[in-house]
Amino acid sequence: MSDFQNKFIEASVEQGVGVIRLNRSNARNALNLAVLRELVAVLEQHENDPGVRVIVLTGGEGNFSSGADIDMLGTHTAASYSVSEIRSHYETIRAAKKPMVAAVSGFCLGGGCEIALSCDYVIASDSAVFAQPEIKLGIIPGAGGTQLWALRSGATEQVSAALEGKTVTAFDARRMRLINQVVPKAALMQAALSFAQTLAQRAPLALCAAKAATRARWRMSLDAALDHEVLLMSNLLASVDAHEGIAAFLDKRPAQFRGA
Amino acid sequence: MSEVNDIDAALSDKELLHAIRHQLKKGPSQVSLRGETHAPLSAAACDWITLLVHTQIPVHVHLDGHLETRGLALALLADQTTFSPGTTIGKTACWSPLLAVLAHRRLGPGGTRQLLLTDDPASVLNTYGLLNTSALANTDLKSALHAATELPFDEALAFASWLPSGPSQP
Numbered sequence: 001m002s003d004f005q006n007k008f009i010e011a012s013v014e015q016g017v018g019v020i021r022l023n024r025s026n027a028r029n030a031l032n033l034a035v036l037r038e039l040v041a042v043l044e045q046h047e048n049d050p051g052v053r054v055i056v057l058t059g060g061e062g063n064f065s066s067g068a069d070i071d072m073l074g075t076h077t078a079a080s081y082s083v084s085e086i087r088s089h090y091e092t093i094r095a096a097k098k099p100m101v102a103a104v105s106g107f108c109l110g111g112g113c114e115i116a117l118s119c120d121y122v123i124a125s126d127s128a129v130f131a132q133p134e135i136k137l138g139i140i141p142g143a144g145g146t147q148l149w150a151l152r153s154g155a156t157e158q159v160s161a162a163l164e165g166k167t168v169t170a171f172d173a174r175r176m177r178l179i180n181q182v183v184p185k186a187a188l189m190q191a192a193l194s195f196a197q198t199l200a201q202r203a204p205l206a207l208c209a210a211k212a213a214t215r216a217r218w219r220m221s222l223d224a225a226l227d228h229e230v231l232l233m234s235n236l237l238a239s240v241d242a243h244e245g246i247a248a249f250l251d252k253r254p255a256q257f258r259g260a
Numbered sequence: 261m262s263e264v265n266d267i268d269a270a271l272s273d274k275e276l277l278h279a280i281r282h283q284l285k286k287g288p289s290q291v292s293l294r295g296e297t298h299a300p301l302s303a304a305a306c307d308w309i310t311l312l313v314h315t316q317i318p319v320h321v322h323l324d325g326h327l328e329t330r331g332l333a334l335a336l337l338a339d340q341t342t343f344s345p346g347t348t349i350g351k352t353a354c355w356s357p358l359l360a361v362l363a364h365r366r367l368g369p370g371g372t373r374q375l376l377l378t379d380d381p382a383s384v385l386n387t388y389g390l391l392n393t394s395a396l397a398n399t400d401l402k403s404a405l406h407a408a409t410e411l412p413f414d415e416a417l418a419f420a421s422w423l424p425s426g427p428s429q430p
Binding site: 126127169171174175181182183184185186187190191 | 314316400403406407410411415418419422423
């Protein structure tokens, strides 16, 4: 197990899982530039660490994140937000190549919700609440909150989230397929780590390829995404892991994937 | 955990919502409501009903005097309900669409029909174990029951598997 220590982010690596924990509990893990910088720096460390196959992003059992510090938004002009460092950090999180699991408890609001929904899986405690409350401030979500709900729950829930700022409980979120699983609050980290460790036993290259393939529709047509899928699949056939996976299946033994 | 102060069950809907919210923010060991409830159940009650339905903190209700629909609603929302001796329930207290929805959630379709058609709502509540019971004030059991209501069976089972399996504090 290795550890990184920052001011607002705690990070560790264990059994192939890189954990990123927001650690600004006195501000309900509100996001400011310093938090986002540290988060992205640790995320990039995990992305570049071959020992990390899956990333868990969490705020612990308290709150995932209450969203962006309001004063952070107030510093922007009409022209500056679109080219801001903040925007760039959100995009980096959304573009992570390795599978990401958000372990969510308590408030998961605004920018915090957008980060959670940028992950591939969302495991939430029964205390979690999700919302895009930006409309109540006279703005709209600016880091994916007008799109990411629809990808999981459809247009109906997306409209409610963006136009009403409606808060949904973890159980509501599960019913609308916004999240993958609800667990008791005390079991959140254990459940998320257990799930991530199971995922981390899959072939690393295939995991990243599967993530890339499933997200291809974010930026291309169905035809292009299907072509993209074929290319990714073709590349994997040349991998050591694919040979190992097929051999292990035929030998009726567990595969030992190396990420090569 | 902060000390528990009883909320007056006779407050207006708006005041009741505010009082319950205020108490929940303090992280109490339980939410406690007490008093007479002459009030009917209006649309304005939906907010505090939703709050009580979703709270993970045990809800205790002690009712006395003469109860109307709100009293029955509180009994259906509570984990532990007690009536003072001599408590009476209005003859039309069950005739409420909002109460029918609450009853369906708590008692199922059969129990709901019994409650809506009975002249003796207290006996139905008693039959379904909602009166003078304390076992379900256990937070783990409350969480499991809530999950069973909210999630598909297999997911509720998975949820419950993360909870302590042995006897825990009542």
